[in-house]
Amino acid sequence: MAQTAIALVTGGSRGLGREMALSLAKKGVGIILTYLSKKEEAETVVKEITQLGVSAAALQLNVAESKTFDAFVAAVGNTLKQTFNTERFNYLVNNAGIGIHASFTETTEEQFDTLVNIHLKAPFFLTQKLLPLMQDGGGIVNVSTGLARFSLPGYAAYAAMKGGIETLTRYQAKELGARGIRSNVIAPGAIETDFGGGVVRDNAQLNQVIAGQTALGRVGKPDDIGTVVAFLCSEDAKWVNAQRLEASGGMFL
Secondary structure, eight states, rough: OOEEEEEEEEOOHHHHHHHHHHHHHEEEEEEEEEEESOOOHHHHHHHHHTTTOOOEEEEEOTTOOOOEEEEEEEHHHHHHHHSSOOOOOOOOEEOOOOOOOOGGGGGOOHHHHHHHHIIIHHHHHHHHGGGGGGGEEEEEEOOOOGGGTTTTTTTTTHHHHHHHHHHHHHHHHHHGGGEEEEEEHHHHHSSSGGGGGHHHEEEOOHHHHHHHTTTTOOOOOOHHHHHHHHTTTTTGGOOOOOOOOEESSSBOO
16 A cells, blocks of 8 residues: 555554554554553554554653653654654644543542643643654644533543643644644544543443434444544645544534
């Protein structure tokens, strides 16, 4: 398969990130994916991608530790040269994240700070530091949540960070437009993954309740999101900019 572009997907070893990486690779996009601790899982995804006929590599990154970003950017630069024989990549997908379920009244400052570092500070500063390696005319995809539009108890801090990401996305689009770099945000609904302890996937009652509140009558699967990201990281989406694209099957309409 002819390689058409290169995408960097954070948190690409499992869950939604894995499906994003695979969906992009199926369109001929080379992949650099990051993982936190599960190197074997990351290498398995790399193997799956290379079997599709495109190049891929995995790099370790803890997005909660902004002081490591300079070293990570250097590693990306080396990987681009060694694995892809180029100096630039085209698309950045800020996917890495965790879920913390706690009511507004019981959320601790430590939990809040953890969510800030991972979901807001990382996409802000990691993107900033990677910009010199991004090709003009490329794109950024940030990840929000349906919870930024509708409210379910237990996600006040998490959803607040994602509200910030949605605003940041518009500012990125405005300020990076001179380089032809688009910035969009995808907002998944409830998805069957291990996110947040796998509650949507493993709790049959919750799964059923959410399906009943969704126009298409089910909860989401990881590849429901991966294909949308692959669209945004393509020339098919060349005129889509500063948009929030909710992929939730029509939740709480």
